[in-house]
Amino acid sequence: MRLSRYFLPVLKENPSEAQIVSHRLMLRAGMIKQSAAGIYSWLPLGFKVLRKIENIVHEEQQRAGHIPMLMPTLQSADLWKESGRYDAYGPEMLRIKDRQDRDMLYGPTNEEMITDIFRSHVGSYKDLPLTLYHIQWKFRDEVRPRFGVMRGREFLMKDGYNFDLTKEDALHAYNRHLVSYLRSYERMGLQAIPMRADSGPIGGDDTHEFLVLAETGESEVFYDSQITELNFGDREIDYDSIEQCQSVLEEFTSRYARTDETHDAALFEEIPEDRRRTARGIEVGQIFYFGTKYSEPMGATVQGPDGKPVPVHMGSHGIGVSRLVGAIIEASHDDKGIIWPEGVTPFHVGIVNLKQGDDQANGACDALYDSLKALGLDPLYDDRDERAGGKFATMDLIGLPWRITVGPRGLKNGVVELTSRRTGESEEMAPETAVERLAGIYRGIV
Numbered sequence: 134m135r136l137s138r139y140f141l142p143v144l145k146e147n148p149s150e151a152q153i154v155s156h157r158l159m160l161r162a163g164m165i166k167q168s169a170a171g172i173y174s175w176l177p178l179g180f181k182v183l184r185k186i187e188n189i190v191h192e193e194q195q196r197a198g199h200i201p202m203l204m205p206t207l208q209s210a211d212l213w214k215e216s217g218r219y220d221a222y223g224p225e226m227l228r229i230k231d232r233q234d235r236d237m238l239y240g241p242t243n244e245e246m247i248t249d250i251f252r253s254h255v256g257s258y259k260d261l262p263l264t265l266y267h268i269q270w271k272f273r274d275e276v277r278p279r280f281g282v283m284r285g286r287e288f289l290m291k292d293g294y295n296f297d298l299t300k301e302d303a304l305h306a307y308n309r310h311l312v313s314y315l316r317s318y319e320r321m322g323l324q325a326i327p328m329r330a331d332s333g334p335i336g337g338d339d340t341h342e343f344l345v346l347a348e349t350g351e352s353e354v355f356y357d358s359q360i361t362e363l364n365f366g367d368r369e370i371d372y373d374s375i376e377q378c379q380s381v382l383e384e385f386t387s388r389y390a391r392t393d394e395t396h397d398a399a400l401f402e403e404i405p406e407d408r409r410r411t412a413r414g415i416e417v418g419q420i421f422y423f424g425t426k427y428s429e430p431m432g433a434t435v436q437g438p439d440g441k442p443v444p445v446h447m448g449s450h451g452i453g454v455s456r457l458v459g460a461i462i463e464a465s466h467d468d469k470g471i472i473w474p475e476g477v478t479p480f481h482v483g484i485v486n487l488k489q490g491d492d493q494a495n496g497a498c499d500a501l502y503d504s505l506k507a508l509g510l511d512p513l514y515d516d517r518d519e520r521a522g523g524k525f526a527t528m529d530l531i532g533l534p535w536r537i538t539v540g541p542r543g544l545k546n547g548v549v550e551l552t553s554r555r556t557g558e559s560e561e562m563a564p565e566t567a568v569e570r571l572a573g574i575y576r577g578i579v
């Protein structure tokens with residue numbers, strides 16, 4: 134993309150309404166625009182990052198054997214009356230009447246709707262196990278929408294639902310989700326720690342939240358510092374293997390890590406003092422096992438091996454897709470702006486032309502741009518007629534992890550400069566070498 138033809142409405146001033154750094158930087162970098170309290174338009178740069186996160190989630194869900202679909206945002210209240218949650222959900226639910234005076238709502242989650250789909254089409258235990266998911270907008274009329282996309286009223290969630298014959302099978306689905314979530318967050322450049330949590334209005338016994346440590350996090354968390362040394366890495370997992378998924382769960386949940394709702398001071402005290410940590414965390418996902426909580430009242434049964442109908446065991450699993458955009462920025466920025474991890478960056482590399490209009494500089498930039506594109510990379514070429522300082526400031530603000538700087542002086546010696554946004558280190562090299570370097574950096578990502 135050429136910046137002169139793009140839509141990147143960056144702000145020079147710090148917006149006064151933004152209390153935390155991710156909100157401020159998202160507004161300044163022209164990623165979002167508020168349209169009402171807790172409701173945002175995703176401008177092109179923000180939309181690109183949102184899509185990257187969505188794609189990672191899709192890939193990892195399907196790797197785990199979960200099946201994508203799409204349910205509507207608007208729901209009929211009838212299903213919620215059946216499950217008993219229509220009243221229980223309270224004022225967080227946005228209730229709407231259609232022209233026939235029917236009770237509708239903008240879905241805050243989809244347990245009821247998916248259970249209805251299941252009971253309409255699945256009749257036998259032979260069709261299990263089954264896990265369906267979608268990535269769809271949700272609405273929760275939060276009392277205090279704040280921090281930009283981190284606590285929105287309208288927000289994008291990946292929500293998945295498993296249907297199993299036995300509790301044991303459903304727990305395997307739970308473990309499979311835990312593993313696939315760890316992988317997903319790591320691909321986004323995040324360390325998200327699974328913590329035992331409270332199940333709230335979703336219900337159920339077993340639940341873990343995934344938290345990214347950040348000063349501005351809304352949850353207070355307590356953990357053993359050893360847990361932050363764990364990472365998933367590039368190990369291959371057979372998602373069908375009960376033992377493998379179970380062992381990852383045990384590894385990642387063997388140390389104390391809890392949110393304030395389930396914090397147990399006595400247990401915490403048992404950790405050696407130098408390893409005890411209290412911090413803030415951003416909740417970027419949560420997984421639940423709730424057994425037959427919805428299947429029983431809604432009659433979601435299958436015929437078991439003995440021919441008798443049994444209610445299915447279920448769980449649900451959510452990732453805060455739009456919240457993650459903010460969470461990644463909270464975890465990765467400096468005083469100049471955002472620093473995108475390679476896995477989610479809106480463009481792979483920025484090209485800064487120090488002398489727009491100069492034949493040689495323009496030619497070198499065009500050639501770089503074409504060869505990067507030919508390799509499947511997505512460069513952003515700042516071809517505006519602007520001062521170098523302004524171009525650098527924009528690149529730093531929008532946070533592309535790599536920058537190639539092209540100017541007449543370097544070109545005389547046959548070199549351009551490749552700069553890392555994270556370390557600030559620059560290196561001079563031939564343009565072809567810069568392209569090769571970038572191809573290497575993004576191998577396995579693009």
Ligand code: P5A
Nearest residue numbers: 242284285288292416417418419449450451453456
């Ligand atoms: C699990 C999927 C559920 O709703 N039902 C379907 C279950 N879980 S949850 O924990 O309530 O939400 C899942 C994730 O969505 C994000 N989230 C939000 N993001 C932005 N703004 C909000 N107001 C908001 N509320 C929830 C969180 O990341 C949460 O973990």
